[in-house]
Amino acid sequence: MLTICIPTYNRPDKVRQRIIELLPQLSEFVKILIIDNASVEPVVDIIEDLITGIDKVKVVRNKYNIGMSANIARCIEYADTDWLWILGDDDLVTSSAIDRIKADIAAADEDVCCLKYSSYCNENSHDEVLNIKEFLSHKAMGFxxxxxxxxxxxxxxxxxNISALDKMMDTINSMVPHVVLIFQLLINGGRISFIKNKIVEKTDSDISWSIMQLEFNLKLAPQFATNVDNETFRLVKNFFCNHITFSPASIFLRAHKMSKSxxxxxxxxxxxxxxxQSFFSKYGFLKxxxxxxxYFLFQLRVDKFxxxxxxxxxxxxxxxxxxxMTEN
Structure with a gap:
């Protein structure tokens, strides 16, 4: 069985749209859980007319806003099914998504711990199932x-088969606890299945995370990879620390923009x-x-001009x- 968990904060229209897309696809195979991170207007009030009498849709509301990463972690905490789909509240669900997922779960080998579909970020060129070293050494590895x-x-x-989430919680400030979870499963012998099909499409929405914060915090993630061989650790560190990097000019402009608010x-x-961090990166002294x-210019308040x-x-x-300056 699959739990679709939607972590959300102050996006009532987006959550309502996701529920409208998912309700026609509900079956005995799936249930929906919404984690409301103390939104100003409670999510349950926004979708009550849609979910009244439908016991397969539940809303949990946090007493306080616990932050994006912790709210994602709560999805894993509350899910009680074999499989979990953490669905961004701003990603449009395709009309056949649940049927597609159900078929792929049924076809997956026992050691497959993650189904990774194509997305608006990247297209999987073909279906393949990889262990952690094959995945991290893949020829397509790039941004x-x-x-x-x-x-x-x-x-x-x-x-x-998750018995403990301690490693994921230790790295919650990485901003990608869901990725840390996948890596934990891979390190424990699981494999990741790459699938060409899409289950979501991009929609226009406010960005709820900061590129600067991601660049800063992501370096914390590899600490979860304890008790692995040196080669695996090198690959994990390279994945988190070198493949998601932003140019100095981009960081400068982002800092300028963030300093306004x-x-x-x-x-x-x-x-x-x-x-x-850039001093220790593989990109060398010039970066x-x-x-x-x-940064020196930023400190001199040159950004004011x-x-x-x-x-x-x-x-x-x-x-x-x-x-x-105006785009989200």
């Missing part, structure tokens, strides 16, 4: 490939950590120097700057 692993809605995770001291803390130089600089650079650059 898009890794982004699809991180996309929460494209994974169906086998949680039947959040504590500058906090942004400086994130930024300085990214600079330090570190670039990060350090732009960016709107003027982009205006002087011409209308095309000014429009690009304005678009960057």
């Amino acid at each position: 898009d490939y890794v982004s699809n692993i991180f996309l929460i809605s494209s994974s169906i995770i086998k949680i039947k 959040k504590s500058r001291e906090y942004i400086c803390y994130l930024y300085s950590g990214i600079v330090l 570190f120097v670039s990060h350090a130089f732009l 960016l709107p003027i600089c982009f205006r002087l650079a011409g209308m095309r650059f000014h429009l690009k700057y304005n678009k960057f």
Whole structure:
């Protein structure tokens, strides 16, 4: 049986749309659980007219907002079925998603711990089932490939044999607890099945996470990989620390944007950590120097003059700057 768990916060219209998409696909095989992270308007009030009398849809509301990562972890905590689909509240569900998942679960070998579907991040070129070393050494390994692993809605995770979540909870600040869980299962001998089909499509929505925070926190993730051989640990570390990286210029602009709405001291803390991390990255001294130089400019409050600089650079650059500052 499959639990579809939707962690959400302050996206009432998105959650309602997901329920509208899923209700026609409900069967004895599946149930839906919504984890409301203390939204201003309770989710249950938004969808009550849709789920009244349907016992396969439940809503759990947190007393306080516990943050994105902890709310994802709660999905794993509450699920009591063999398989779990953590569905992003902003990802459109395809009309045949549940039938597709049911068929793929039935066809999966016993040691398959995750079904990884294609997504708007990356297309799987063909179906294949890989162990952890085969997966981490895959010829397609790159930004898009890794982004699809991180996309929460494209994974169906086998949680039947999970006995403890301590490693995942230890790395909850990595912002990707669902990926840490998949890696735990792979390290314990599971295999990941890559499938060409899609079960979700992208929709327009506010981004609820920060690229700067991801860049900063992701380096924490590999600590879960204890008691593995050196080669596996090297591959795990490379996956988390080197494949999701952002250019110094991108980080500088993100810091500038975040400083407009959040504590500058906090942004400086994130930024300085990214600079330090870049010193140890495989991309070498030049990237570190670039990060350090732009961080120095940021500290000098040069970012205050960016709107003027982009205006002087011409209308095309000014429009690009304005678009960057206003887009989610």
